[in-house]
Amino acid sequence: MRAIRYHRTGGPEVLSLDEVPEPEPGPGEVQLRVHAAGVNFADTERRRGLYDAQVPLPRILGSEAAGVVSAVGPGVDKALVGRRAIVLTTGGYAERVKAPASELVLLPDGVSFEVAAAVPVQGLTAYHLVRTVGQVREGQSVLVHAAAGGVGVLAVQLAKAAGARVFGTVSSDSKARLVRELGADEVIRYDHEDVVAEVHRRTGGRGVDLVLDAVGASTWAGSLQSLAPFGHLVSYGSASGSPPPVDVEALFEKSLKVSAYWLHTVHPPGLNHQSLESLIRDVSEGRLRILIGLKLPLAEAAEAHRRLEGRETVGKVVLTVSDEGGGR
Numbered sequence: 001m002r003a004i005r006y007h008r009t010g011g012p013e014v015l016s017l018d019e020v021p022e023p024e025p026g027p028g029e030v031q032l033r034v035h036a037a038g039v040n041f042a043d044t045e046r047r048r049g050l051y052d053a054q055v056p057l058p059r060i061l062g063s064e065a066a067g068v069v070s071a072v073g074p075g076v077d078k079a080l081v082g083r084r085a086i087v088l089t090t091g092g093y094a095e096r097v098k099a100p101a102s103e104l105v106l107l108p109d110g111v112s113f114e115v116a117a118a119v120p121v122q123g124l125t126a127y128h129l130v131r132t133v134g135q136v137r138e139g140q141s142v143l144v145h146a147a148a149g150g151v152g153v154l155a156v157q158l159a160k161a162a163g164a165r166v167f168g169t170v171s172s173d174s175k176a177r178l179v180r181e182l183g184a185d186e187v188i189r190y191d192h193e194d195v196v197a198e199v200h201r202r203t204g205g206r207g208v209d210l211v212l213d214a215v216g217a218s219t220w221a222g223s224l225q226s227l228a229p230f231g232h233l234v235s236y237g238s239a240s241g242s243p244p245p246v247d248v249e250a251l252f253e254k255s256l257k258v259s260a261y262w263l264h265t266v267h268p269p270g271l272n273h274q275s276l277e278s279l280i281r282d283v284s285e286g287r288l289r290i291l292i293g294l295k296l297p298l299a300e301a302a303e304a305h306r307r308l309e310g311r312e313t314v315g316k317v318v319l320t321v322s323d324e325g326g327g328r
């Protein structure tokens with residue numbers, strides 16, 4: 001089968017389209033014929049050697065895939081063969097992936113492979129940021145950095161659905177329009193506006209209850225200063241570089257809380273499966289809009305990385321892998 005691998009860390013040019021053996025499903029596993037593979041910012045960090053650096057190379061990139069079950073291993077119901085599904089897995093940039101059958105989420109007919117491929121990583125991250133960690137409630141205010149990005153567009157919608165007043169930061173006018181269209185109440189151009197001053201001006205000097213920050217180095221100080229008393233800053237990434245160490249003493253004056261979220265932490269049993277099913281239901285029933293900002297064939301993974309790192313994309317970046325047998 002064909003797969004995108006990197007043999008050494010570096011720029012997008014280290015990605016190569018290689019011929020590799022298909023993964024064989026073992027006991028309790030399924031093999032999926034991939035139709036769409038999600039691209040995530042963390043893939044670009046892995047490729048650069050900033051994430052999972054200890055993993056042996058060459059390695060197939062990709063943490064999620066949507067497709068059709070093509071084979072099952074011992075102990076798995078054969079009726080799954082032919083079913084459309086998504087999975088959070090490794091090695092998604094490929095024509096076939098394998099994964100534990102228990103982690104598959106079956107797709108309703110109305111949800112396309114490309115839309116579905118946007119949900120496992122960015123959807124679950126946004127879901128846990130807003131619900132599990134942020135516990136957003138009606139009437140609260142939430143600031144989402146990089147609000148036009150993959151996680152951002154979903155966090156804006158989920159926070160809005162929870163009844164919050166949502167602030168989003170973006171770096172261009174077109175991203176600002178998009179974020180407003182998705183329901184953000186306040187949009188701040190953090191490339192040239194003073195975020196702290198804007199947040200305080202628009203909240204009557206109070207600040208916001210929750211900040212979701214995966215930009216890191218360039219936003220961190222402003223994120224802390226944008227919080228209201230008893231506010232909560234959640235770090236979940238570092239697109240602009242690592243944030244500085246937390247100065248606990250500086251949190252006292254406003255009784256602030258700083259925390260972190262990582263999708264690969266061991267979650268309570270069944271939580272991710274249930275949350276993913278609930279997100280797919282929201283997408284299928286029109287409560288959650290998936291925005292595919294860029295779609296390229298598998299062979300053009302390097303170009304997808306260039307544009308994602310270059311801040312040129314909005315919403316989800318998807319690689320289309322195969323159109324045979326039921327793609328829609």
Ligand SMILES: NC(=O)c1ccc[n+]([C@@H]2O[C@H](COP(=O)([O-])OP(=O)(O)OC[C@H]3O[C@@H](n4cnc5c(N)ncnc54)[C@H](OP(=O)(O)O)[C@@H]3O)[C@@H](O)[C@H]2O)c1
Pocket residue numbers: 039040041042121122125146147148149150151152169170171172175214215236237238239240241261262263264308309310311312313314315
């Ligand atoms: N903790 C977890 O489990 C978890 C899971 C998924 C994602 N993440 C993190 O969440 C963030 C968003 O991931 P994503 O896949 O949805 O990507 P994304 O938001 O679609 O793309 C990254 C965005 O970050 C913004 N950005 C700000 N400074 C940047 C810089 N110096 N270089 C590049 N981009 C910069 C850009 O938006 P503007 O141009 O509008 O600034 C860019 O579009 C990433 O940091 C990722 O690592 C964490």
